[in-house]
Amino acid sequence: MPTDSRIVETAAPPRPTANWAVRHKAGLAQFAVIVVLVAFWQVGASAGFLDHQVFGSPESVWQQLSAWYESGLLLSGALSTLGTSLLGFAIGSVAAVIVAFLLSLTRIGRTLLAPLVFLGYSAPRLAFLPMLIIWLGIGIQATVVLAVLVAFMDAFFPAYEGAIGVDSELLSVTAMMGGSRFQVLRTVRFPASLAWVALGFSVAIPQSFGAVVFAQLFAGTSGLGYLLKTSADDFNGAGLIGGTLVVAAMAILINWIVGAIVGRYLKWQTNETATR
């Protein structure tokens, strides 16, 4: 179970002599909690004090998931959701970094245009979906564009902060040595802001995944969101719970992978800047 890196208790490092069970005490306890919860769920469902209509049962959810797995729906749905979110993330985040750096270069960009982008940041982006569907139709285009929008907004902020918040000493040194605007960008601003860019990406990936699931729920023709939507239309409670659990598991996995990658490259950064 991944602990959030922002909240690490200052516990003494475990002594090397401590045995495996002691070192993984917390992990084992978490596993036990999950086992107890699932057992309670199953017992409650079969004893009848958990309403089957509302809570389903581990058994029925498992049956639904294996039926989906055998028909290939689960795998194709997961791949479609994942692929669409990665595509949207890639386009949106690269565009965000380019726009952020361009705006950081000129005064007009910094004072006039960047605040307009900030204004867009507080807009509820998912609410743009009905508009996008009218423009682009139901299906993958509107879904990708929504993910692009979401990824753009999440990646823009940190990239922009990184681009303008560069050590002013480095800037004046390069200016003194006659560096042009683009030389400064290439040799100072961009390397210095990489940690920020990475941080923005680590937010944007899970967010674009969420946006894709939502778009597929609203008007999808494929993917995990669509699987959930059809379950809802059929009043299939086990399908709803199973689909939600699959999406949750995928999201946790994505977050964990992204966290591991970003954490590795941000290690050199001091805690104070890297964890903001």
Place this chain on the structure above:
Amino acid sequence: MTTRAERGRRPPGSRQRVVVFAGQVLIIALIFLVWQSMSGNPQNGSPVNEFLFGKPSDIWLRFVEGIQDGSLPAAIGVTLEEALIGLAIGAGAGIVLAFALSLTWFGRRVLAPMVFALYAVPRFVLAPYFIFVFGLGLWSKVALVGAVSFFYAFMSTFQGALSVDAELDAVARMMQASRFQLVRTVNFPSAMIWVALSLKQATPNAFQAAIVAELLASNAGLGLVMSSSENRFDINGVLVGTLVTTALAILIYGLVQLATRPLLQWRSTPDADR
């Protein structure tokens, strides 16, 4: 969020600020002007198809119509009601649970990391389940808003409850404070700043969650205005909903910034900007 950016550059004079603001208004006005003049029936040779992209004057007419027949204020009221009830329940639960878990080893090291892991899950995926359980009305939206607000409140408050000034903690312990007294006199006051921060994040997201749940299935609210217009392929109706939603979101964001500013001012730690 912008405070760090603002610190980086020279403090703009008031005259400069007026020029910048005027420039921004001008840019937005220009966009609407071009949109208005180019939008029309494509069969008459208009470069922008009004059936696809709408027309500002028609959007305005639809907006006025909605205000006059009372449907738009009613929809706004429903959405705000859902967001507020959900926020109160979700954030309240998040704050209480965060303090409770911060007290014991089992809470801190076993249960809290599990909540953090769930934080990665896109909350909107719960919407169909909540609609399935609570029906089309108010309570399925309140449930989603609550789930969204819960996580923001929990994450921030838990962090605050743990990051107590060690000196204060030591002094209180030295004076034989009980665990409850410690929470009441030390942990809780110093975590208030984190609670304020979390509400700052949670409020705009609560509003968006209410909209999202309404978009998926509802019988009232701003989300219904958008989704039902979309079903009728009525772009002007969709745009009225989208623009009103965006304006309200920006308004809420600004109000929250204003409301939390005095709370956050007394402590000038770098985290306070978050």
